Amino acid sequence: MKKTRGIYLHIPFCTGKCRYCDFYSIKATGNEIETYLSALKDEIRAASAFNERKLTDTLYFGGGTPSLLSPGDVASVIEIVYKYHDFSPTEVTLEANPDPDTDYAGLFSAGVNRISFGVQSFDDAVLKAAGRRHTSADALKALETARKVFPNLSVDIMLGLPEDSVEGAVRSAEIAAGYADHVSMYMLKLEEGTPLFESVRSGKVAVADEDETVDAYEACSEKLKSFGLNRYEISNFSRSGYESLHNMKYWNRSEYYGFGAAAHGFIAGARYNNPYSVKEYTSGNNYGAGKIIPEPIPTDEAASEAVILALRTEKGLYIPDFESEFSCDFGEKYARELDECSLLAGIDGDYYRMKDGKLLFESAAARAFI
Amino acid sequence: MSSGQSRIRNFCIVAHIDHGKSTLADRLMEFTDQVSKRDMKEQLLDSMDIERERGITIKLTPVRMFYHYKGEEYTLNLIDTPGHVDFTYEVSRSLAACEGAILIVDATQGIEAQTLTNAYLAIDNNLEIIPVINKIDLPSADPEGCKKEIEDIIGLPAEDAPLISAKEGINIDEVLKAVVEKLPPPSGNEDAPLRALIFDSTYDNYKGAICLVRIVDGKVRPGTGIKMMSSGKCFECTEVGVFTPQMLPVSELKAGDVGYIAASIKNVKDTAVGDTVTDSENPAPEPLKGYKKISPMVFAGIYPADGSKYNDLRDALDKLSLNDASLIYEPEASGALGFGFRAGFLGLLHMEIIEERLEREFDLDLVTTAPSVSYKVKKTNGEEITVDNPSHLPPPTEIESIEEPIVKAEIYSPPEYVGSIMELCQEKRGTFVDLTYLDQSRVKIYYTIPLAEIIYDFFDSLKSRTRGYASLEYEPDGYRADNLVKLDFLLNGESCDALSLIVHRDKAYARGRSICERLKEVIPRQMFEIPVQAAIGSKIIARETVKALRKDVLAKCYGGDITRKKKLLEKQKEGKKRMRQFGSVAIPSEAFMSILKFDEKD
Numbered sequence: 001m002k003k004t005r006g007i008y009l010h011i012p013f014c015t016g017k018c019r020y021c022d023f024y025s026i027k028a029t030g031n032e033i034e035t036y037l038s039a040l041k042d043e044i045r046a047a048s049a050f051n052e053r054k055l056t057d058t059l060y061f062g063g064g065t066p067s068l069l070s071p072g073d074v075a076s077v078i079e080i081v082y083k084y085h086d087f088s089p090t091e092v093t094l095e096a097n098p099d100p101d102t103d104y105a106g107l108f109s110a111g112v113n114r115i116s117f118g119v120q121s122f123d124d125a126v127l128k129a130a131g132r133r134h135t136s137a138d139a140l141k142a143l144e145t146a147r148k149v150f151p152n153l154s155v156d157i158m159l160g161l162p163e164d165s166v167e168g169a170v171r172s173a174e175i176a177a178g179y180a181d182h183v184s185m186y187m188l189k190l191e192e193g194t195p196l197f198e199s200v201r202s203g204k205v206a207v208a209d210e211d212e213t214v215d216a217y218e219a220c221s222e223k224l225k226s227f228g229l230n231r232y233e234i235s236n237f238s239r240s241g242y243e244s245l246h247n248m249k250y251w252n253r254s255e256y257y258g259f260g261a262a263a264h265g266f267i268a269g270a271r272y273n274n275p276y277s278v279k280e281y282t283s284g285n286n287y288g289a290g291k292i293i294p295e296p297i298p299t300d301e302a303a304s305e306a307v308i309l310a311l312r313t314e315k316g317l318y319i320p321d322f323e324s325e326f327s328c329d330f331g332e333k334y335a336r337e338l339d340e341c342s343l344l345a346g347i348d349g350d351y352y353r354m355k356d357g358k359l360l361f362e363s364a365a366a367r368a369f370i
Numbered sequence: 371m372s373s374g375q376s377r378i379r380n381f382c383i384v385a386h387i388d389h390g391k392s393t394l395a396d397r398l399m400e401f402t403d404q405v406s407k408r409d410m411k412e413q414l415l416d417s418m419d420i421e422r423e424r425g426i427t428i429k430l431t432p433v434r435m436f437y438h439y440k441g442e443e444y445t446l447n448l449i450d451t452p453g454h455v456d457f458t459y460e461v462s463r464s465l466a467a468c469e470g471a472i473l474i475v476d477a478t479q480g481i482e483a484q485t486l487t488n489a490y491l492a493i494d495n496n497l498e499i500i501p502v503i504n505k506i507d508l509p510s511a512d513p514e515g516c517k518k519e520i521e522d523i524i525g526l527p528a529e530d531a532p533l534i535s536a537k538e539g540i541n542i543d544e545v546l547k548a549v550v551e552k553l554p555p556p557s558g559n560e561d562a563p564l565r566a567l568i569f570d571s572t573y574d575n576y577k578g579a580i581c582l583v584r585i586v587d588g589k590v591r592p593g594t595g596i597k598m599m600s601s602g603k604c605f606e607c608t609e610v611g612v613f614t615p616q617m618l619p620v621s622e623l624k625a626g627d628v629g630y631i632a633a634s635i636k637n638v639k640d641t642a643v644g645d646t647v648t649d650s651e652n653p654a655p656e657p658l659k660g661y662k663k664i665s666p667m668v669f670a671g672i673y674p675a676d677g678s679k680y681n682d683l684r685d686a687l688d689k690l691s692l693n694d695a696s697l698i699y700e701p702e703a704s705g706a707l708g709f710g711f712r713a714g715f716l717g718l719l720h721m722e723i724i725e726e727r728l729e730r731e732f733d734l735d736l737v738t739t740a741p742s743v744s745y746k747v748k749k750t751n752g753e754e755i756t757v758d759n760p761s762h763l764p765p766p767t768e769i770e771s772i773e774e775p776i777v778k779a780e781i782y783s784p785p786e787y788v789g790s791i792m793e794l795c796q797e798k799r800g801t802f803v804d805l806t807y808l809d810q811s812r813v814k815i816y817y818t819i820p821l822a823e824i825i826y827d828f829f830d831s832l833k834s835r836t837r838g839y840a841s842l843e844y845e846p847d848g849y850r851a852d853n854l855v856k857l858d859f860l861l862n863g864e865s866c867d868a869l870s871l872i873v874h875r876d877k878a879y880a881r882g883r884s885i886c887e888r889l890k891e892v893i894p895r896q897m898f899e900i901p902v903q904a905a906i907g908s909k910i911i912a913r914e915t916v917k918a919l920r921k922d923v924l925a926k927c928y929g930g931d932i933t934r935k936k937k938l939l940e941k942q943k944e945g946k947k948r949m950r951q952f953g954s955v956a957i958p959s960e961a962f963m964s965i966l967k968f969d970e971k972d
Contacts, residue, residue, distance in 0.1 A: 008929055062929050187921070210895070214920040234923060250930045264931045271933055305932065308939070343897070360921040363939060364897070367946070370939045 003254040006058040006246045007081060009040065010260030011066040012278055015097075019131035019199070020161070022191035024262035024276045025064045032278070036261075037073055039282040041080045043259050043274075048084035051267055054255065056085050058246035059092045061112075067096035071106030078111040089113070091152070091245040098134050100141035104149045114152040114244075116184070117142065121157065121164060122172045129162040129205070131195070143179045152242060155180040159220065160188035160213040162196070162205045173220040177227035181242040185220055186235050187213050214360065233313045234359055251309045253302075269296035299326065303333070307352070308366040311345065316353025334369070341365040375626040376555045377442055380584065382449045382464045384488035385474035386481075386841075390504040394474060394536040394545070395433070395450050399615075401542045402435035402446070432582060432628050433615040439550050446549060447628035449569070465491055466659075467569045467584035467628060470498040470553030472545065473526075477503050477511035477533075481519045481812075482782065487843050489524050500548045501528045507535035523808055556586075558625030563654040564588030564596070564647065566623075566631065571641035577609065579635040580617075581647060586658055588649065589624035595650035596633055599657040603640055604650045605633035638691070666698055666714025667775070667846065668721055668741045668825055669758040671868060672728070673710030675735035675948055675959055680709045686732035687711060690724065697724060702759065706868040706952045707737055707962075712759055715741075718825060737950065737959040739868050743821045746773040746849055761867035763856045766907050772872070773849040775821040778803075781832065783840035785813045790835045798823035799852070799874060818847055822872070857882055859889065859965075860903040860910075861955045868962055875906075882912040885965045892961045895919040900955055 013028035013036075059081060061074070069077075074094065081087050093114040094107060104115070121127055122136045134142075147153055155176040159169055176183050188207060190197045199205035208216070221231060229237040233251060236244065249256050258265035261281035264273045272294045275281055297305065303326045310317035319330045330352065331338065338347075344365045345354045354362055385391040435446045449464040465471065471492040475485055492499055501520050503513045513533050520528040532544035558565075566583040573579050590596065594607045609632040611619040623629045635641055646657035674683045684701075691697045697720075699713035715721040721741060728734050744758040748770040757763050763772075779800070781791055785807070792802070792815065800819040807813055819828070824844060832840050857878050859869040869889075873881050882904030889902045893916050904912040924938055949956040 010929060187923075210920055211917070217921075250932065256930055258930060262929075264929055264933070266930060266932070273931070273933070305936070308936070309932065360923050361897070361919075362923050363942065364922040366924075367939050367943045370936060370943060 003249075003252070004058075005054045005056040006060065006249045006254065006256035007044075007056055007085070007087075008060045008062055008246070008256055008258045008263055008265070009066075009077065010064065010258065010263040010274075011061055011069060012036075012064040012261050013068050014063070014065045015068070016133050017131065017195075019129070019196040020158075020188060020190070020194055022194050023064070026278055028068060033069070033073070035282050036278055037069075037077065039284070040260050041077065042284075044077075044080050044257075045084050047257055047259070053086045056081075056087045057090045058249065059087070059089060060246040061094040063095050065097050065118075066094050067099065067102050067107070071103055071110040074107060074112060075110035093154075093244070093246060096142075096146075098139035098142035100138055100145065102142065104142075104146045108149045113150065114154065115146050115150045116154040116156065116182075117146070118156045119143075119172075119176065121161060121168070122175045123164065123168050125163045126161050126168065130158070140175075147179050152182070153180050154182035154184060154238075154244070156184045156186065157220070158186050158188055159216045160208045162199075162207050164208065164216070166212060166216045166219055169216040170219045170223050173223045174227075177224055177229055180229070182236070182238040182244060183224055183229055184236050185217065185224075187217060217360070231314055231359075234362060248313075251313050253306050253309060269302065270294035271297065302326070303328070304369045307334070307369045310352070311354055311362050311365055312359075314353070314359070316345075316348065316351040319347070319350050319352055337368040340368040374560070374624070375557065378445045378447065378556055378626045379470065379549050379553045380447045380449070380468045380556060380626070380628055381470040381472060381549055381553055382468045383472045383474060384465075384485075384492055386476070386479070386484040386488075389474045389476040389479065389482070389485070390536045391474055392450065394472070394502070394504065394534070394542075395448060397536045397539055397542045398446075398448060398546065399433060399435060400539075401546065402437050431615060432613045434612040434628065437546050437550065439547065444550050446546070449628065464569055465495040465497060467567060468495075468497060469556060470500065470549070472549070473499050473501045473520075473524075474504050475501060475516050475520060477505045477513050477516050478508050480512070480516055481523050482841055484841070484843070486524065486782070489526070498553050499526055500545075500552055501526055501531040502545055502548075503528075503531050503533050504536055506533045507538045507540060519809070523812075556626030558585065558587045560587070560589060560625040562587040562625075563652045564590055564594070564649040565654045565658055566590065566647040567658050568641055568643055568645050568647060570643060571638055573638050574617075574632070577632040577634070579638040579641045581631045581633075581635075581641045583623070583629065583631055583647060585623050585625050585627045585629070587625050587654065589622055590631060590647070590649070591622040596631065596647050597650040597653055598640060598642070599646040599648055599654075600642060601640065601645075605635055605640075607631055607633045666696070666716060667743065667821060668715045668717055669712055669744060670715070670721060670741040671702060671704060671707065671710055671739035671759065672699070672713050672725070673704065673707040673737045673739075675737050677708045679734060682732065683711065683728070683734055683736075686728050686734060687713070689732075690727060694724070696720070704739075704761070704868045706866045706950060706957070707739070710737075714744075714758070718829075735948070735959075737962055739962050740871065740965050741825050742872065743775050743825065745775075745854070745872060747771075748773075757872075760856055760870040760872045763870075763872060766855070771851045772854040773851045774854060774872075776818050776847045776850045777821050777824060777844040778847040779817050779819050779824065779842060779844040781815045781817070781840050781842050782808075783813055783815065783836055784811055787836040787840060788813055788815065791815055791832065791840060794828070794831055794835055795819060798826075798828055819844075820850070820852070820874075821846075855906050857885075858905045859885065860901070860905060861889075861893070861952055861957070862898075862900050863903075864953050865905070866952055866957075869965060871965065878904075878906055879911055882906075886912045886914040888964050889961060890914040890916055892958060892964050893955070894958065896956060898954070 012025045014025040094112045095116045098117045119139045224237045261278045262276045344358045383391045432449045437444045503516045517528040534541040565587040566585045568581045570582040597604045610623045612629040648654045699711040702712040795817045800817040804816040853875045857871045858865045899918045900916040902914045
């Protein structure tokens with residue numbers, strides 16, 4: 001199987017900060033976006049001069065809130081990608097806040113063919129407690145509009161937020177499934193330094209415990225399944241053929257560029273990341289996939305990465321590809337590790353995968369291989 | 371008496387903790403030019419990091435100073451003393467090397483528990499006492515009230531007590547004058563056979579074990595053959611010197627001097643504190659009155675967090691004990707913790723300090739068990755054994771009786787807290803002995819209480835119930851039989867020896883329940899359900915369940931940030947390594963101490 005390349009573009013602008021979020025993002029002011037896009041285009045251009053060209057078939061605008069960009073801006077970025085990379089798109093995703101006023105048709109015309117909405121919940125109390133800046137009604141309107149435009153639509157749901165319940169989460173999943181081809185369902189992880197973390201620590205806000213969160217996850221998974229959305233990765237569910245091609249690249253160790261502030265990339269066997277600062281990124285120094293030539297990951301580490309990443313997927317690790325890439329016998333190389341996690345994961349035909357019902361223990365197995 | 375001794379004064383400073391002992395010592399040194407202001411570190415005599423950070427003195431530290439008064443040069447030897455109850459025995463050692471003591475009283479606090487204990491210790495040792503009132507610079511200072519307290523409570527004349535601020539350096543000269551004028555000079559015989567009292571010992575990598583001594587009679591110089599009177603062991607003196615406070619060799623020490631003797635002594639145990647050093651050629655007929663040997667009160671298992679570090683831990687304990695003769699330890703093995711040591715300490719603070727020093731100075735990661743006391747067990751076959759590790763208690767059927775150590779506890783407090791203090795003592799199985807009003811604002815409450823109850827968070831509850839006003843002093847008061855049982859804890863059905871405790875039967879149920887609850891909190895959920903049970907013998911008295919883990923998963927790889935995921939996994943893996951594997955159950959190190967945590971419900 002010939003692996004193609006992907007491009008991730010980070011758009012670190014938001015109109016406000018969600019209470020649980022610890023990603024890098026800033027409030028956009030004035031011509032900051034313009035300056036940023038110009039630096040971003042520089043990086044896209046520069047990278048092509050430094051690295052071997054390779055068929056690139058996915059593009060992903062992540063954030064932040066990429067839907068803050070105008071269709072014109074999006075089109076101009078995509079244009080640069082076409083110009084400097086061997087770009088033949090099958091999937092161009094843009095993450096969006098479910099805002100009814102966004103020009104979805106314009107974004108589609110600009111070249112986006114998959115939209116991914118950060119809805120999180122269809123319960124206003126939950127949205128408010130999470131510090132989201134949209135309501136359930138906004139989300140429904142946005143989905144209505146976007147659904148008419150995009151052939152591929154994804155919705156993010158978050159589990160374990162304050163004010164939520166198992167029933168509430170299932171309701172949200174059900175509404176999402178009515179619109180979406182793809183649902184990402186994340187369990188809240190309280191990150192130190194976020195307002196929500198502080199509120200929970202000081203006892204002002206309660207969040208669901210492990211049992212309740214897993215109950216919600218299982219109930220929602222069932223619900224999604226009944227709508228034909230099947231799990232293909234721990235947090236991702238889709239109709240057949242609507243798996244996110246870009247995200248799959250992370251799990252099968254395909255190459256991807258990460259362009260923009262705080263973006264991560266994996267090129268020529270090496271991982272790199274850009275500065276977590278728009279100011280530094282736009283200063284013209286010290287950024288860019290092409291400018292840094294990082295050390296490739298040593299073979300053993302690369303092999304263990306391949307296993308760890310693939311364990312997140314429903315199918316698991318495709319052993320024949322692994323063996324040919326790393327010139328080894330999988331069972332021999334990892335005899336000890338396989339034994340260590342024999343209760344959690346096992347060889348199933350040509351695949352090494354988490355056992356049925358054990359996917360949520362993925363990290364326990366991954367730790368054996370790290 | 372020789373004219374040399376008439377210009378020597380040997381004294382110590384005693385005080386309640388925080389009343390300014392170390393600060394005054396610093397000031398005295400500064401004032402006598404012993405150290406320049408430039409070299410002045412806060413609290414010079416507290417040389418260990420822990421001493422400076424915690425603001426406490428642990429070891430004795432002597433220092434020699436010169437003071438000019440009325441045209442004469444006087445040698446003042448100050449022996450700094452620890453202030454905490456755990457170290458009372460060290461105070462008594464330094465007192466025996468002095469003729470006088472400065473008693474510091476904080477002008478804002480008045481007399482506190484240890485002011486009294488230490489004052490009485492000094493009086494018992496026939497020392498002349500100079501009361502000094504400190505912190506007069508503070509707005510809440512009440513020097514007149516303090517003077518009255520000193521006269522009323524201790525019965526010392528305080529009219530002329532110097533009023534000072536050690537912090538601000540006010541009236542330090544008054545203190546030095548009083549030392550020269552009021553304290554008697556030493557009165558030993560320089561020409562008699564050597565008698566030197568060892569009041570402390572320390573270890574130097576180059577000089578070997580070093581005796582800190584007060585020369586009572588005779589003299590000693592390099593080349594003198596010396597003999598330890600208790601063991602009869604002989605050495606040749608290689609160096610004598612004084613403390614400035616650094617060691618400074620001198621040609622000779624003679625009657626009245628305070629200093630050190632080095633004699634290439636390999637083992638610090640040959641420099642027993644309280645022993646008398648004499649001249650091996652011309653020995654003294656009688657040794658000096660020594661100290662009674664201090665025995666440890668509190669015992670705990672100390673284990674390396676990483677089992678392969680056992681030898682490192684042993685070496686570290688060996689080294690620490692060179693400087694701390696009161697630390698005792700012997701190897702032990704635990705089913706849950708592997709190989710380690712059972713160590714005996716003077717008290718909880720001593721234990722904490724040793725643990726901290728092991729971790730800091732020797733870079734060790736430790737797992738310690740909850741502290742225990744030492745029980746006397748009479749077996750049905752007539753045999754009597756001492757048990758300082760609860761898991762070594764014989765089965766109930768073999769036990770005739772168990773006796774536990776009792777302490778005499780004296781609690782000093784403002785009268786308004788008497789009710790809640792008595793309630794606490796009652797809860798802690800105390801027996802009321804006496805209650806005395808010292809004055810309108812202070813009461814002394816006297817109870818006998820099992821030491822095990824004191825260790826189990828007595829001090830913190832006392833402080834919290836009296837808003838910090840009460841203070842506690844205690845000393846051993848023999849043994850008493852009681853209805854004691856061993857409480858075991860079972861994890862996944864297996865008894866975990868390192869968690870066992872000996873408790874009073876009436877308290878066993880409540881303790882068992884609350885510890886199970888706590889263990890449930892600290893033991894992380896694992897792949898299977900873990901029953902946590904408390905048992906007396908084969909009878910289960912409490913149960914909690916650590917539910918099976920339902921997820922062990924990291925959040926998605928945000929925007930392809932694989933590096934972060936790997937780091938998190940590595941961190942988790944490190945964390946797992948630090949857990950103790952007990953059968954199939956992984957236990958975090960803090961679980962073993964958690965059973966000590968106080969809980970109002972108990």
